[in-house]
Amino acid sequence: MKSADLLKITKTHGAPVYVYDAEKISSQFKRLTDAFKGVGQLRLNYAAKALSNISILRLMNSLGSGLDTVSIQEVQLGLLAGFKPESIIYTPNGVSLEEIEEAATLGVQINIDNLSVLEQFGSKHPDVPVCIRINPHVMAGGNSNISVGHIDSKFGISIHQIPHLLRIVELTKMNINGIHMHTGSDILDIDVFLYASEILFETAKNFKDLDFIDFGSGFKVPYKPGDIETNVEELGKKLTTRFNEFCAEYGKELTLAFEPGKFLVSEAGFFLAKVNVVKQTTSTVFASVDSGFNHLIRPMLYGSQHEIVNVSNPKGRERYYSVVGYICETDTFGSNRLINEISEGDILAFKNAGAYCFTMASNYNSRYRPAEVLWYNNEAHLIRKRETFDDIINNQVDAKHLFDVKREKLVAK
C-alpha cells in the first residue's frame, strides 16, 4: 500500500487505526498454494487467532481457505463468517472436555492434544472422528526461537506416549482421522521442519484410517527488506516429494494441511498512529504517539521489531528517534530508529501489523481499542468501529449503593 493511501485513511477514519491490504493476503495465500501445487489435496486452514475480524474471515473463506480455531468463540465466529463446519479445525490447548464436546456438536473437526481428554472424549463419543496433536520433540541449533515442540512444551502428545495413545484408541474404538503438529515458532531451518515431518509420518503409520496430515504452521515472515524468511517454495518442493512418497506407501491419497496465521496476514497489516509530542531530551528525541502497548503489545511482549515509517513526510531527511506510546509504564515501540523527520501531528505507520496485533489489543488505561479498515479494490472499508466510552463502561456494575455515604457523616463534629 502507498503512503498516500494510508494517510488518506486516517483523514477519513481517524487514528489510531489498523489497515489491512486484502491484495497482500490473497497473494500470500496463492504463494503458499503454488508452493504445494504438486500435492493432490492441499488444505490451508487460516489460524483465526492471528486476526479474527469477521470480514477478514469472510475474505479467507472466499479464497478457499479453511479455518484453524483455538476457542469455541473462534469456532462461532467462523461459522458466522460462512465457513462450513467441516472446513473448521478446532485445536485447543488445556480447555475443558465440555468445550470440546460443544465444538463437536457444532460439527467441526476436533484436534486433541492430551491423553486425559482423549480417553474421556473417546469413551463418550467413539463415533466422532478425532485428529491428534503430536509433539515431535525436535530442537534445533540451541536457539529457542527455532525449536519445535521441545520437551518442556505444554503442547501436543509426546511421541514417547504413542504406546499409551494406541491403547486408548484401541480400547475406546475411536476413529483417528488426522494427525497434527504445530511448531509454534518461526521456522528458519527447513531441514529441521522436514525432520519433524518424518517423525509425523512414522507416527501416522500406526493409524489405518487417516484422511489428513496437518503440519501446523510457524512460517517466518520478513519484517524489513532483505530480512530472513521461511523459503516456502523450497519447503513446498521437498515436503511435496516426501508427502507423495508417504501416501504411496500408506496406500491412500491423504490431504496435506497447514494452518498459517502470520504468513497470511502479518505483512498485510499497517498500524497508523498520530504523533502527539516530539520531545528532545539530553540523550535522544522521543516521538510520542496517541497509542501504546494497549493497541500493539508485541514490541513490549516479545521484542518484535515493527518497522516504523513516517507517512506524512516520506521524503523528509532521516533522523534517529525513539518512538514511544502514552501508557504510564515503559512503552517503547522502537529505539534508535531512522525515520523521515517527524513533526507533531504526523502519522506514523507500523508495518507487519496484521498478525497478533489487533487481536491482542486491550482497554488498558481505559483507552478505546482502534478502528479497523480493509483496503479492498483500492477502496477503504471500515470493518470495525473505534470504541466509545460505552464500550468501557458497558459491562461494569456500578456498586454505587455501597458507597453512597452522606458527606456530613464523614465530617467530625
Ligand SMILES: *Cc1c(COP(=O)(O)O)cnc(C)c1O
Ligand atoms: C497460533 C497457531 C497457528 C498459527 O501460527 P503462525 O505462526 O501465526 O502461522 C497455527 N496452528 C495452531 C494450532 C496455532 O495455535
